[in-house]
Amino acid sequence: MHGTDAVAIVEIINAEGRGLPLRPAHLAERIGLTTGATSILLNRLEKAGHVVRTHEHRDRRVVTLRSTPGIHAAATAFYEPLSRLLGTVLGDYSAADLERTDSVVSRLRSTMHTHMSELDPPDRSPAS
Secondary structure (H helix, E strand, C coil), X not given: CCHHHHHHHHHHHHHHHCCCCCCHHHHHHHHCCCHHHHHHHHHHHHHCXXXXXXXXXXXXXXXXXXXXXXXXXXXXXXXXXXXXXXHHXXXXXXXXXXXXXXXXXXXXXXXXXXXXXXXXXXXXXXXX
């Protein structure tokens, strides 16, 4: 699976979990692709049986993205063993060690986010 495909699936599943399923244009914004590239990505995910496009809105032109039970089963098969392995590693550290690590990582993330937000946004215009 393409890395971008995995990111898109996570975005779709997370949006569903919040009760706010995504539309294709919103997914494109969230993952930083053009709507055309997102359409190609969604075709690939739909063909693989990972997502479906539904028409749930009163306005039948509105497309909503939904994950399938199959992708949930695949994610569970991948993440459950990983979660156990990571839990074993984390079990070797004290609560104080983990709190310190959390503090460091949070500060690093905040610093990177601040730095990135101060940069000029990327040019998303079509290539000439």
